[in-house]
Amino acid sequence: MEWIERGNIQILDIQLEDLRYIKTRMKKYSDLSMDLADASLMCIAERQGIERIISIDSDFSIYKTLKGKFLQNLLKI
Numbered sequence: 001m002e003w004i005e006r007g008n009i010q011i012l013d014i015q016l017e018d019l020r021y022i023k024t025r026m027k028k029y030s031d032l033s034m035d036l037a038d039a040s041l042m043c044i045a046e047r048q049g050i051e052r053i054i055s056i057d058s059d060f061s062i063y064k065t066l067k068g069k070f071l072q073n074l075l076k077i
Contacts, residue, residue: 018043
């Protein structure tokens with residue numbers, strides 16, 4: 001919580017208009033069982049122009065943005 005109070009982490013909301021993107025991405029990656037959390041992270045990353053993430057989820061090496069780019073996972077080994 002202190003990280004948030006110091007401004008080191010920003011909490012972003014999913015907007016109603018984001019649901020279309022999320023549903024589309026979950027359908028595209030349905031064979032991988034993309035879940036709501038993964039699709040939401042992809043959505044926010046694209047909306048905010050975020051290219052680097054920290055995640056223990058290895059699926060982010062498979063998911064691509066609408067521009068065909070991968071998010072750079074800083075925890076990827």
